[in-house]
Every structure is written in C-alpha cells, then in structure tokens.
C-alpha cells in the first residue's frame with residue numbers, strides 16, 4: 001500500500017504515452033475535441049494578449065526584445081498549439097503588437113509526439129520565423145527545458161517577463177494524492193495496484209485496492225498545501241477529494257523560469273465545486289487506454305490564493321470540463337486579463353458547445369432548418385472538426401431547399417474559415433473532401449474541384465474523391481477530364497457503380 005502520488009500509476013501512465021505517441025488521437029482512443037478547438041484557442045489568445053496589455057501599461061517604454069514565453073505542457077497532438085498560434089497571429093495586430101512579442105514552446109514527455117510536430121507541415125513557417133520551438137519535458141521531473149530548434153535552455157530565472165503555461169488535459173494525467181474527510185478527521189487514501197499486463201493493457205487489467213490511514217494536516221512540506229488540507233478537514237462533510245500534487249510541482253517548476261509571475265491556463269475534467277466531491281467512496285480512477293482523475297480546481301484556487309496569487313474560474317462550476325486562469329503573485333494590476341477571461345467563460349462553456357454538437361457521442365443531425373445549423377457553425381467559429389462532422393447534415397439541408405444569397409455567402413466564408421485552421425491529424429477525417437462536397441452542393445464547382453484534388457493529394461486517391469473530381473469536371477463541361485477520372489475511379493474500385501453510370505452517360 002502506498003500514497004496515490006507515490007504509486008506506479010504515474011510511471012505507467014508516462015510509459016503509456018511514451019509508447020503510443022500520436023496514435024493516441026486516432027479513432028478517439030483519447031478524446032480531443034473539447035480541449036482542442038477554435039473557441040478555446042481564441043479564449044486563450046485573448047487572455048494572453050490581455051496580460052501583455054496589462055504588462056505594457058505597468059511597464060511603459062519597455063520593449064519586446066525578450067518575447068513572452070508561452071509554454072504548453074503535455075501538448076500531445078499539437079492541434080491546439082496550432083490554433084493558439086493562428087489566433088495570436090490574427091489578434092495581435094488589432095493591438096499594434098508584433099507577432100514576435102510571443103514565443104510558443106510545445107512540450108511533451110513523449111518523444112514520438114515531439115518528432116511528429118517537427119515534421120508537421122503546419123508548423124514549418126512558425127519554426128522558420130522563430131515563433132515556435134519544441135522540447136521534451138517531463139512535467140513531474142525536469143527542472144529545465146532544452147529547446148530543440150534554437151538549442152537554448154530555459155533554466156531557473158532565465159526569463160524576465162511573466163511566463164504563460166498552458167495545460168489542457170494534462171493535470172488529470174499527473175500524480176494526485178487522495179484523502180477522505182470523515183467526521184472532521186482526515187484520512188490518506190493508500191492504493192495497491194495489481195496488474196501484470198504490459199503497457200497497452202496495464203490499466204485495463206489493473207485491480208485497485210484502497211486503505212484509509214488517519215493523517216495530520218501537516219502532511220506536506222508545503223505549508224500552503226497543508227492549509228488546503230486543514231480547510232477541507234474543517235469544512236467538508238464526509239467526502240473523498242484529491243490534491244493534484246504532480247500539477248502543483250509542475251507549476252512551481254515553470255514559475256521558477258521567470259523572475260516575474262506565472263499565468264496558468266488550465267483546462268481539464270475536474271471539480272470546481274466542493275458539492276461535487278465524491279462521498280466516502282473510493283477515488284474515481286477512470287480507465288480509457290490510460291487513466292485519468294478529476295482535477296481538484298477548487299484546491300488549486302485555494303492554493304493560489306494562499307500564496308498571494310489569483311484564480312479566475314468559469315462561472316459554471318457544475319460543468320465536468322473546467323477552464324481556469326491561475327496567476328501567481330504579480331506586481332501590477334491585471335484588469336484586462338481578468339476581463340478577457342470572464343468575457344470568454346461567463347456564458348457558454350466548452351461542454352455546452354459539445355452538448356449542442358453531439359448527442360450521446362453521436363453527431364447532432366437534428367436541425368429544424370439550415371439557419372439553425374449555420375448558427376451553430378458560426379458559434380463554434382467553423383471549427384474544422386465540427387465542420388467535418390456536420391458536413392453531411394449541412395449538404396442534406398442545402399439540397400432540401402433553396403439557399404438565399406446570404407446563406408450562400410455564409411457557407412462560402414465558413415468553409416474558408418474551416419480550411420484556414422486545417423491541421424492534419426485524424427487519418428479518417430478528410431476535411432478537403434468534406435469542403436469539396438459542400439462547395440459542390442452550392443454549385444461552386446471550381447472550388448469543389450480544387451478541394452477534391454487536395455483530398456487526393458492529402459489522403460491519397462480513392463473511389464470517392466476520384467469520382468467526385470469526375471462529376472465536378474462534368475459540371476464544368478470538361479467532359480474529357482470527367483471521362484478520365486471516371487476511368488481512374490474504376491481502376492481503384494472496378495465495382496463502383498456511380499462511375500460506371502457516369503461513363504455510360506458520357507459515352
């Protein structure tokens with residue numbers, strides 16, 4: 001039996017992510033939409049810019065020779081980093097701020113993830129102009145970050161500006177301790193893990209046993225954490241709660257990189273409301289390839305306020321997916337930062353958008369008319385994944401009625417937006433094909449052709465993209481090309497009926 005944070009779980013978790021690499025995000029082995037979407041990226045970019053404005057007001061005349069470092073920890077696939085970079089690119093000029101005033105650092109524990117970013121075409125321009133760097137970084141062990149592109153090492157006190165740390169779906173994978181309060185007494189939850197499977201099956205086959213030991217509230221060497229425990233011991237009804245010690249360790253490491261404060265943007269499954277803590281049941285360890293625990297956002301809020309920092313939390317504290325902005329003790333007013341955070345999270349939260357788009361993990365196809373769907377797509381900023389998931393429904397609604405000029409223009413602009421943020425990741429999500437099909441449905445045949453050809457280029461030729469090139473050529477009166485592509489379709493799939501019918505029609 002051992003404390004949860006000292007158990008093998010975390011080592012095994014690191015082994016899991018190290019081995020699986022970017023494959024974790026194929027076939028939804030690990031979910032990504034709720035933590036990696038355009039809305040969240042715009043919200044983060046707005047908070048980052050607001051913090052830079054707060055700094056500018058407090059430091060008139062100081063320059064941007066040293067950029068603001070934005071360090072993403074547990075980056076994973078990289079789609080979210082790309083979105084944040086794109087958003088910053090879009091928004092910084094609105095404030096006459098040069099894009100070079102920020103430097104984005106993608107980090108992860110898994111070598112395969114880092115290598116995939118280094119190869120990814122979407123990042124090459126950002127590497128070239130020095131806005132982006134990458135590093136291997138273990139959030140629970142490393143105390144410096146060795147950047148692989150610039151070969152600079154970020155060590156203690158290396159930076160003189162406030163540092164940003166972005167962590168989406170990371171803290172739920174870093175070590176936690178678990179405690180119970182029973183009749184105003186504190187108990188440490190200890191765990192024993194039984195599993196002899198290898199990394200792939202380790203968690204699926206694991207059996208967990210728990211015991212409960214009485215402990216004092218001087219449990220940690222960190223007095224602020226002990227105060228959090230003391231507060232819970234006194235105020236909670238009988239409950240089980242966790243402390244994200246691995247996450248806190250990482251915060252303290254990254255904080256030391258700068259002589260200034262740290263701004264943490266944290267998004268994760270978690271509890272921001274103590275009414276949602278479990279009763280005196282076993283800690284809730286969910287198994288899904290790897291494992292994850294609910295992050296105690298409330299404990300982090302206490303921890304930051306006890307160390308003279310600030311916590312901005314989503315107004316919907318009941319949502320299971322929480323976003324928060326935690327700031328360590330700073331030396332200037334941060335009104336813009338606070339405003340930017342609350343402007344983004346006072347109303348709908350990421351979980352609300354997901355609930356509008358998906359019903360029980362299935363795509364929502366239930367729209368009374370096309371304006372409802374266009375409204376939703378506008379709300380999610382034509383996020384590429386959602387556009388992909390909804391393209392069939394959109395095409396059906398286009399085909400079932402007459403589009404107004406306004407609707408036509410919204411769709412053309414929306415498809416453009418989706419394409420601007422295209423980041424190739426999921427092998428089964430051929431966004432160019434989806435966009436080609438939307439353009440075809442609204443009779444934009446030149447654009448449709450361009451995107452069906454992109455589908456061939458990005459995802460390889462298949463009967464669907466080749467046949468669609470054929471019918472688009474037919475719509476453009478390029479009958480020889482239409483015939484050629486119908487023939488090419490049959491070379492790929494000799495039984496593809498629509499191509500046979502098209503050839504017969506063209507003959």
Ligand SMILES: C[S@@+](CC[C@H](N)C(=O)[O-])C[C@H]1O[C@@H](n2cnc3c(N)ncnc32)[C@H](O)[C@@H]1O
Pocket residue numbers: 013014017018030031032035036073074075076077080107108109110113137138139140167168169170173174
């Ligand atoms: C659930 S994924 C989240 C990925 C991405 N941020 C997202 O929101 O989709 C967790 C990521 O954290 C990384 N990770 C796990 N343990 C880590 C550690 N100790 N230090 C740094 N990264 C870690 C994994 O490799 C993985 O990429």
